[in-house]
Each structure stands twice: as structure tokens, then as C-alpha cells.
Amino acid sequence: MTLKILVMIKQVPDPSRNRRMTAEGSIDRESTPAVMNRNCKNAVEQALAIKDAHPAEVTVMTMGPPKADIALREGISMGCDRAILLTDRKLAGSDTWSTAYALACAVRRFVRDFGAYDMVFAGMQTTDGDTAHVGPQLSERLDIPVVAYCERVTLEKDGSTRVRRIIEGGYELLRVKKLPCLFTITGTGNEPREPSLKGLIRAKRAQVISWNVDDVQADVAKIGLAGSPTIVYKVNKVEYTKPPCQVIRGSPEEMVRELLKRMAADKKLEVLGIAA
Amino acid sequence: MPHEPYRGVWIVAEQSGGKLERVSLEILGKARELAEQLKVPCSAVVLGENVKPLARELIAHGADTVYVAEHRELKHYRNLPYRRVVCDLVREHKPEILILGATTVGRELAPSIAARLESGITADATELVVGPYYDKITKQEYQEIFQPIRPSFEESVLATIVGPRNMPQMASVRPGVFPLKQPDPKRKGEVIAVKPTFHEEDLVVVVEKVEKVEKTLDLTSAKSIASLGMGVHQDPERGKKLCAELAALLPGGMVGSSRAAVEAGYMPRQNQVGQTGQTVRPELYIASGISGQIQHIFGMKHSKVIIAVNTDEKAPITSAADYCLVGDLFAVLPALIAELKARK
Numbered sequence: 294m295t296l297k298i299l300v301m302i303k304q305v306p307d308p309s310r311n312r313r314m315t316a317e318g319s320i321d322r323e324s325t326p327a328v329m330n331r332n333c334k335n336a337v338e339q340a341l342a343i344k345d346a347h348p349a350e351v352t353v354m355t356m357g358p359p360k361a362d363i364a365l366r367e368g369i370s371m372g373c374d375r376a377i378l379l380t381d382r383k384l385a386g387s388d389t390w391s392t393a394y395a396l397a398c399a400v401r402r403f404v405r406d407f408g409a410y411d412m413v414f415a416g417m418q419t420t421d422g423d424t425a426h427v428g429p430q431l432s433e434r435l436d437i438p439v440v441a442y443c444e445r446v447t448l449e450k451d452g453s454t455r456v457r458r459i460i461e462g463g464y465e466l467l468r469v470k471k472l473p474c475l476f477t478i479t480g481t482g483n484e485p486r487e488p489s490l491k492g493l494i495r496a497k498r499a500q501v502i503s504w505n506v507d508d509v510q511a512d513v514a515k516i517g518l519a520g521s522p523t524i525v526y527k528v529n530k531v532e533y534t535k536p537p538c539q540v541i542r543g544s545p546e547e548m549v550r551e552l553l554k555r556m557a558a559d560k561k562l563e564v565l566g567i568a569a
Numbered sequence: 570m571p572h573e574p575y576r577g578v579w580i581v582a583e584q585s586g587g588k589l590e591r592v593s594l595e596i597l598g599k600a601r602e603l604a605e606q607l608k609v610p611c612s613a614v615v616l617g618e619n620v621k622p623l624a625r626e627l628i629a630h631g632a633d634t635v636y637v638a639e640h641r642e643l644k645h646y647r648n649l650p651y652r653r654v655v656c657d658l659v660r661e662h663k664p665e666i667l668i669l670g671a672t673t674v675g676r677e678l679a680p681s682i683a684a685r686l687e688s689g690i691t692a693d694a695t696e697l698v699v700g701p702y703y704d705k706i707t708k709q710e711y712q713e714i715f716q717p718i719r720p721s722f723e724e725s726v727l728a729t730i731v732g733p734r735n736m737p738q739m740a741s742v743r744p745g746v747f748p749l750k751q752p753d754p755k756r757k758g759e760v761i762a763v764k765p766t767f768h769e770e771d772l773v774v775v776v777e778k779v780e781k782v783e784k785t786l787d788l789t790s791a792k793s794i795a796s797l798g799m800g801v802h803q804d805p806e807r808g809k810k811l812c813a814e815l816a817a818l819l820p821g822g823m824v825g826s827s828r829a830a831v832e833a834g835y836m837p838r839q840n841q842v843g844q845t846g847q848t849v850r851p852e853l854y855i856a857s858g859i860s861g862q863i864q865h866i867f868g869m870k871h872s873k874v875i876i877a878v879n880t881d882e883k884a885p886i887t888s889a890a891d892y893c894l895v896g897d898l899f900a901v902l903p904a905l906i907a908e909l910k911a912r913k
Contacts (some may be wrong), residue, residue: 331863389692393684420863423721424692426680429648433684438774439648441677442845444832459828460673461845463781463838465645471773477677480862481828519706522689526702526716527729538877538887541894545904548894552876553908555892564793564853564874566820567912 296349296448297408298340300373301396301415301431302333304357304364329364332416334371334485336478339446340414341372341486347448350374352403356384356396362501370488370496377403381505386518389422393430395516398509400435412454413475417442428477439475440467444482457482572665572713575736578604579664581655582615582627583646583674585781589615589623592670592744594630599697599747600668601631606699607713610634612664616654618644621760628758630750636662638763645776646674648681654765656685664737666715668697671741673845679741689732690739691717695746702731709733715740745848786839792821793853794872796842798830798865800858800879800898805835811902812857818909819853825869827859843868857898861886878902 306325329337340351353368355361356379365376379399387395404410413435418425425441432439444464445457454469459479488496506513514520539555541548556562578600582593597613604611613632615623617639624635638654655678659667669679671693683690694717702714714733717740721728732738788794795816801808809824816822826836828843842849844864854872859865861877861884869875870889877890878901887893894901 388689389680390684390687390689418863423863424680425676426683426690426692429677429681430684432648433652433681439677439681440774441648442673458673459845460779460781462783462841463779465776465780466778468775468777469773470775474774479864481832481864522683522687522735523691523730523732524689524704525728526731528721529727529729535891538890539892540882540887541892542882545894545896545900546908548896548901549904549908552892552894552905553912556874559891561874561891564820565909566793566818567909 294348296343296347296412297410298343298349298351299400299403299410299413300333300336300340300351300353300368301413301428302337302353302355302364302368303330303416303419304328304355304361305330305419305421327360327363329367330416330419330421332418332478332480334416335480335483336414336416337368337371337373338483338485339443339476339478340412342483343412343446343448344372352377352407354396354399354403355379356392356399365501366496366499367488369499370492371486372489372492375502376499377502377504379504379509383506383513383517386521387516388521388523389424389426389430390523391516391521393427393434395506395509395511396427396431397434398511399504400431402504402509409473411472412446413437413473414446415475415477417477417479425477428475432475435473435475437473437475438469439477440469441477443476443478446476572736575663575665577610577612577662577664578607578666579612579614579659579668579737581667581669581675581678582613582623583670583672584615584617584620584623587617587619587623589626590670590672590744591749592672592742594626595744595747595749596668596670596742597627597630597632598750599742600666603666603697603699609665612636612662614638614655614658616643616651621762624758624760626752628756629752629754631756632758634759634761636761636763638765640765640767642767642772643765645779646678647774647776648677649771649774650765650767651678652681652685653767653771654763655682657765658763659686659737667737667739669739669741671743675741679739683739686735686737688735688737688739689730690741691719691730691732692741694719694740694742697740697742702733704733707734714738782838786823788823788825788840788842788847788849791823791849791851793819793855794823794825794842794849794851794869795819795855795857796825796827796859796869797836797857798827798859799833801830801835802833804899808858808898809836811898811906814906815855815902815909818906818913825849825854827865828862856886856890857902859886860884861889
């Protein structure tokens, strides 16, 4: 039997670039290059690791603007079989609750078109929103269990699923007796694979399935800015005093001398316990 | 009453092995303050097996009522059974505010509860206030709305987020944000036992093993921390020695580690810095061979001076660092140690 796996990903502004801010203090998404969120890549890798060991079909799904198509194709290039984009201007401004609701509608459409799914993977959190909410909230909307902070998910011969999940000061080993289940994946459990040449060609040619709000039968009263239970009431800019990282290159001795010189200039030498 | 019939400030108290998590008492102290401001009762929910003795501690820290849900199936946290118990209690007793600690448990449980109750929730709040709010869309004016504040966009802004349209209003709060207040052992409160029942579907996830190390090394007291990451993999023994030598040369120095280096068996778990390790803010943090996963950066970014030693000058750690020495830690650390020795 072929396992059906869904991976929920998000395209985020590239965290390694300097991001511009809008006047309102939010990230200017227009001017910052977008990439697949780091933990989402770990989620894709986890799904593909299962596909390496078992007959499985992996669908990568996202909600976002039309250009999120690029992140979906990245998923295909890594080895995913199918890509679905949920995109509609009516979804703009959705908070985590509304996002989870809309994604659940898309998953139901998936079930109608392609049949029941066995597992859903998502990144533990994104680098832009940083709430870690959508995974657990989607599980609730789908009425399936959730295990967050997973490092590794494996299928056992007895049909159960074993999970290693991180907790404060250690980890837990869990067994999921019955699928479907949703798992959120941390950045510490695997190293996402690079796309193969074949994958890149496939990604270029792939047909990304695009659905709007009507296609997934989402109630417009529950999405977008007006449908979201949370409202951003006030945004205050924080004066960020930390200057950018000073990168020092050279031989080890040169770098150490340069470091001490710069720390002296920045009046920070005392933290090393030495005098200027 | 502004939110009739919703009334009261609640927290969900987290425990493991019959001991309350510190963050639960921190948020309870804050919940008590808010309850007094709103002139409503403050309650706590605690779930587990044999957790009734914890009720007294929760009352001493400010709870008027403690709902104790005891069941063998609640011994370890699992989302579905915990979610069911808390949601059932909230539906029955209707608090206006519900607060959880943003631990690995709380960050899974809180959003799933909010999803089920159709409540708005703010993640990782750093301040909680109550005040008036005018909803421009529904044109409704509220006197006492819960207004959690959270840092967003890599802490470049502080966002105040409200959720007045659905009750209860929810937030999760990071450990260490609110001070732990002195308990009052003479405080009186009511303990209500809850007898939960579960469906078979609630119990499909089974906890087979919990590996949790009690904190024996207090990194939060260190003035300097020299930390090691996966960059140590070529020669872990030599790397550990270099790091220990460096730490010994620094004022109040201790050795730290990334989670990855702990998981790989290079470093003991008690040295782990980060969201699931210890959150530190020393005067000096030297991160050698640490790429900088979000969870690690969360645990050390408030250090006064951060020096990264990394072969990759674009590694995420540089987003938090003041200085980055681009090179192999096995070459850079000996040079740094030699220079510090020469200057002593």
C-alpha cells in the first residue's frame, strides 16, 4: 500500500539577507528575496526519508501569493511528487487560526481529489512569524493528533509510527498507534537533501496545482483580516542597538589580534578579563 | 461584566514527575495581578497522575481555585487527552483569559486549544496588560481587553495583539519573562477534583520513554560561556579540551554546547544552551563551530558580547554575533588561548 504524505511548507523572506521594513514596521515582502523556510525543508526531508524506505507519495502544499510557486518547485526538486498552491487575495491578513482553517479546507479538497492521507509534516516554526502555531492548529481543524518538536519519525514493521521528540533537557520516544497524525519537525534531526539534477528538471516541468478559496470551499467569514480571531492592535518599533556582525578574516593569529583591537575600540575588552 | 458570561483569569500549570515547572508559577503570579485589576477570580488547571499535592503550591502562588485532573492516562503530556480536559473545563467554567507557558509542551498545547475553542492566541508574549479597545470592524467598544505584547520580526517591533471577538482570550509566555513571586503559604483556595474520561481515539499516541536530565550545572550563573557545536566533530576530545581551557581563562567561565553536539554524544546534556536547554545571558559568549539553529540563538542572544568562530561566515549564528572569526575552531581557539595567556 502506498502511503500518502502531505508536507505543509511556507515561503519566507530570506533570513540571511538584510530585510527592509515597511513604514508600519513589518517585513517588506516585496523587496526581500523569498526562500523555503528552514524548518519546512527539514519537514520535506523527513517525508522523503520515509519515501526512501517505503512506497509513498509526497505532496507539498503551501498557502501564499502566486510566487510561492517557487518554494513548491523547490520541494519537487528535492523529490516530492506533487505540489499544491492555495492562493487567493481573500486570504491576505489571515492569522494562524484562519491559516490553519484554510489549509484544512485544502486538505479536505486533497482527500476528495486524491484520497485519504496518512501523515502530515510541517516545519516546527517559521523564521518570519515564529509562532509555531499553524501545525498544532491544523491538526485540530483536521481532528487528528499532533506531535510537535519531532526530530525523527519512522514507520515500524508492526504498522505503528515511532517518534523522537525534543523536550526541555532531553527527549521523548513516542509511538503513534494509528495514523493519520501531524508531526512538526525541528531543525536538529536531519539535514535536508540537495536537489538532484533530475529533480531540478522535474521541478521546472512540474504542473503546480492551484486552488483558490472557492475551490476548497472555505467560508470567507473565517479567513483574511476580518475572519481572523486575532487583531494586531499596535506595533511599536524597537530601537535595535545591535550593530551588524563584524566579520574578521586572516590567519588565526591575525584574526585574534584584530579581534582584540576591535573589541578595545568598541570598549568591550573587559568581558575577556584583560586590560586594554 | 464586559464579557458575560466569561469571567476569570486562568492558567494551565505544567508539571513533570510531580514537580511544577517554574514558568507555570511565573505566569500564575502575573495572572493573579490581572485578576485583581479585573476584580475576578484567578484559577489554575493542573493535569497528571497524583498531582493533587501541587494544588497547595498553586494556591500559595495566587490561585483562588485549582482544578486537579488526575488520571493514569494523563501521567505524561500528550496533546489529545490534555487538549480535551482543558477545553472541557474552559467550556464549562468560561474564563475570559487563558495563559500557558511557552515550553515545548505549551507551544503545542496552547495553539491546539485555541483552534478548538476558536479563540485568538498570542505566541511567546513578553508582557500582558488589560485595557480598553475599540474594534473598528464591528464598531464595538470594550473596556477590559487582554492585550498581550510580543516581539515580532526578529524583535524589531513589539506587537500588541488582541482577540476580543472570541472568548477566552489566550496567550503563551516564555519562561523567565515574569519574576517568580514569594508564595504565601497561608493563602486560602478551593481544590476541585476533575474526573476526566477519554475516548479510544484520544489515546493513539503512547509515550514509551522520557529521557530528561535534571539541571546539575547552572549555566545561568556563568559570567562567560565558551560553547561548542558540531564543528567539533573532527576531534571531539581535543575540541572539548580547548573549550575547557578557554573557559578557564575567561572571567567566571563555563563550557556550553549546542543541542546538536549533545545529541551527537560530544557534550553532556547539562551543558546545553538553547530553547530546550538553558537560557543564558552572560557578559561574553563564544560560540565555536555552532551554526546557530533558531533554538540555540533563542537561548543565548541576550549575551552582552557574542563572538562566533565558524568556517562559514554566513552561518545563522552571525545574525546574533558581534564578531565572527572565519576559520576552523581547531586553529582559532589555540591562537585565542595563547593570546589571552600572554595578556594575563
